Amino acid sequence: MPDLKSMPIDAHTQVVGVLGYPVRHSLSPTMHNAAFEALGLNWVYLAFEVPPERLAEAIAGMRALGIRGLNLTIPHKEAACSLVDRLTAQAEAIGAVNTLFWDGDTLVGDNTDAEGFLRSLLEAGVEPKGQRVLVLGAGGSARAIVYALRQRGASVWLANRNLQRAEQLAQRYDAEGVLPLDAAALAPQLTRFDGVVNCTPLGMHPNEETMPPLPIANLPAHAWVCDLVYRPLETRLLREAHAHGLKTVSGLGMLLWQGALAFERWTGTSAPVAVMARALLEKLA
Structure with missing residues (x-):
């Protein structure tokens, strides 16, 4: 500064x-x-x-x-x-x-959150139009992300611990469905997704070793993972996605x-x- x-x-x-x-x-x-x-x-x-x-x-x-x-x-x-x-x-x-x-x-x-998010994806070489995207979380950040993805023509699913809150968000933006934010529940579902966006604070400083309960290995090889957390720049979620050969997008964009x-x-x-x-x-x- x-x-x-x-x-x-x-x-x-x-x-x-x-x-x-x-x-x-x-x-x-x-x-x-x-x-x-x-x-x-x-x-x-x-x-x-x-x-x-x-x-x-x-x-x-x-x-x-x-x-x-x-x-x-x-x-x-x-x-x-x-x-x-x-x-x-x-x-x-x-x-x-x-x-x-x-x-x-x-x-x-x-x-400007929705447009800012979309620009960050496009700058990173990710075009969500026509893709199936899983959004983790249903709080304030998720609203703008789901809106941006739906406006761009992506099909969106939400995963959240509070299913009622996720259902409300899904109905507001005509999302495809809701899943529990739980590793066992998500594992068999992940093969169908092209991208994942983490809208939870899991992994944010000072809790860098936490991450959402997402079985990364179950995502298809072409999938991308975006984490809105930008402190640290490379979260544990992004590190694990990178280790599995997936494209990653940090929250800094x-x-x-x-x-x-x-x-x-x-x-x-x-x-x-x-x-x-x-x-x-x-x-x-």
């Missing part, structure tokens, strides 16, 4: 940021401030730790202070939907917001592309994606 003292912080500096709880671990300031510096923009990106009961106050503060844009992360993505003036079609369909931007005097809630899309919403300028990617990799090294 560039040294903020070297950036032109003055009375004209435009402020954007991320609201979350917790949020101190966020890599978004790193990639966005690197992008602003690279383009010579007098902007700064900050992290704001906001508990759920103060989200409405925080967004009111955005309006009052003239903050140019915000990202929203856990646990605010769903609650923010009712606190904006308008939702984009994607945000409405997903039922979650990760980006706030201004359209004149109108505060718009958008969701989705983080990068959802951020690049938000950057463009705020600034009206193409994001310097290579600069942002380099900043993220340096931070994670």
Whole structure:
């Protein structure tokens, strides 16, 4: 991340940021401030730790202070939907917001997670159209992933410990079916899938040796595995998939592309994606 003292912080500096709880671990300031510096923009990106009961106050503060844009992360993505003036079609369909931007005097809630995820797959050489994809988890992240895959023309199954929650998500997006997130139950089913996306936090730092109960060896040789966890860059799930000769996609690409899309919403300028990617990799090294 560039040294903020070297950036032109003055009375004209435009402020954007991320609201979350917790949020101190966020890599978004790193990639966005690197992008602003690279383009010579007098902007700064900050992290704001906001508990759920103060989200409405925080967004009111955005309006009052003239903050140019915000990202929203856990646990605010769903609650923010009712606190904006308008939702984009994607945000409405997903039922979650990760980006706030201004359209004149109108505060718009958008969701760049779905498009960011899809771009990360395509950049990695994975085209999910017409494929059978198993999504692990049925939480907030899974909503955007299932939406993106269905929009692209993939057939989607969900695996989750809470089957009722998975059923609700499957019905919302017309997914094919629901399976228990259990190794014994999944083992005989995996041969039919072309891809797997992990939307659970299993494997995330500091619990790097955990992974979803997925019998990797049962996946077909052409299958790909994507893990939305990006800390560490290569999770245990991805290591095991790689060891079995499967194509792997890390979660860093989705983080990068959802951020690049938000950057463009705020600034009206193409994001310097290579600069942002380099900043993220340096931070994670």
